Amino acid sequence: MSQTIFFILSALTIISALGVLFAKNPMYSVLSLIACFFTVAGHYIMLNAQFLAIVHLIVYAGAIMVLFLFVVMLLNLNAETEPHKTSKIKFAAVIAGGILFLTIIASLKAGIPGAYHLPVKSNIGLVEIIGQKLFTDYLLPFEVSSILFLSAMIGSVLLAKKEKR
Amino acid sequence: MENTIQTIPQNWYLLLSAFLFCIGVMGVLMRRNAIIILMCIELMLNSVNLLLVSFSAYKGNSDGQVFVFFIMVVAAAEVAVGLALLMSIYRNVASTDINVLNKLKW
Known part of the structure; x- marks a missing residue:
């Protein structure tokens, strides 16, 4: 299926x-x-x-x-x-x-594991797990990305503005 | 869908994302419209995202999904700035053909 x-x-x-x-x-x-x-x-x-x-x-x-x-x-x-x-x-x-x-493809052929036969967890993609990771282990990149967004916003507004001659 | 990981070998996801990446590379080499080239870069970013998500799912570790989240953030910022640049280029040379933009070429 x-x-x-x-x-x-x-x-x-x-x-x-x-x-x-x-x-x-x-x-x-x-x-x-x-x-x-x-x-x-x-x-x-x-x-x-x-x-x-x-x-x-x-x-x-x-x-x-x-x-x-x-x-x-x-x-x-x-x-x-x-x-x-x-x-x-x-x-x-x-x-x-x-x-x-x-x-x-040729480089994949060398050493690729097939299907993992581990007890796979199925809840890793839920908001709870990702949010916990995001606000504990990855807190600094998360905050830095907000600064990136701010600068991208200002930059795109400045770039797309029509210049006065 | 818990049985996805058991019934589909990970190689298939690797093949799919490799093929998507190569399609993106072909598009960058083939097209001359700068907007389409930007879209092909998005295609390549998406193939890498798919690969990261598949590894994260098959390893049972959600770190890869956090990386994909950050890649999406960077892609959004990149597209906003890139399209603004394209708009100002279009205003100056009235074209999005990349062959017109050869002032920095030597």
Whole structure:
């Protein structure tokens, strides 16, 4: 049962990720990236990471992709204005990506454990456990990330502001 | 779903995230629109997140999920700043083609 779900989710993930690459219109790229994020959230639920699945949906599909959509609409990008590389460069890019994939697979073949047959805990993805980790072991990075957010907010407002001439 | 970890070997998750990462690399090499390149970087970050979550689930240790949380935070900040930069670039050269932006190339 869960193998079937895994295969369906993986196929959807890969198809929508390829859709990001090969869509002519940037709008369709954004939409297929949103589909990809939804399927990745499905994978998180399969892996007992419920909190992360929800955060992933809210942050990526809810915030980041809306930002992308707004920028694509604001810049008025469409298939006609879309720059394209020559087919030689595209071919070279596909070959390079394939060789990278081959290298990773070859390095995985050396020493990968199969399924862990340990008594696996299934509650590690709940808010309670993650929150306890976040506010005890990882308190300093958590606070620093708030400063990062503040500086990113100020920086993006300053960068996107129109300069007076 | 407790039986996911028992019935699916971890190699499948490794293969899936390696493939997603390679798709992201291909996109960065293939496309010329800067927004699409930013989206392909997001794809690569997502594949790494999936890998971390799978290791955390198969080891029964939630540290990996905290790391994924921080990666999401950094990705959100990165996208906000990157898109603001793109907006100001577009205002200056009226294009998001990366081949126009070759002033720093030598």
